[in-house]
Amino acid sequence: MVKEISNIDESKENCIDTRNARIWLDNDGIVRFVFTPSSGETLEDAEDNVAAIKAVCAGKKRPIFIIPGPHKSMSRDARVYYMEKTPLIASACGVLVSSPYQRVLSVFMSVLNKAFNKDRFPMRFFNSDEEAITWLKKFQA
DSSP states (O other), X not given: OGGGSTTOOTXXXXXXXXXXXXXXXXXXXXXXXXXXOOSOBOHHHHHHHHHHHHHHHTTSOEEEEEEOOSOSOBOHHHHHHHHHHHHXXXXXXXXXXXXXXXXXXXXXXXXXXXXXXXXXSXXXXXXXXXXXXXXXXXXXX
16 A cells, blocks of 8 residues: 555655554655554554654644555544544644545544544545645645
8 A cells, every 4th residue: 555655755764663554754744644454453553653643743733644554443442542632633634535444434533523523623535645635735834
């Protein structure tokens, strides 16, 4: 999946690899969050990923572009944790949706975002990385 996304530079020194993701701040000021193949995501994975985002953001809220991989599942605790913590460290979140599973998960994430953040945290789902990046650039400080 990583090689298919046009604006990924894996040679970045600031990449952080967790058990199921690669996270870095790209030259355009947008955090890239690329999931790697995994059997599923747990609360512990979500905690590690949020800590990695905080580290690459270095105290500044930045937009995040999430590129899901071939996940098998994401625990409810992980979904809730992301909805609670991401607005504290990010200015917006764009998610690339390219599979039926990701489309179903995007519905759950939208509902959780409304419940937890009352639509105050900008989150959208996209079919192309170009559309997502264009939208996310509006949320740069």
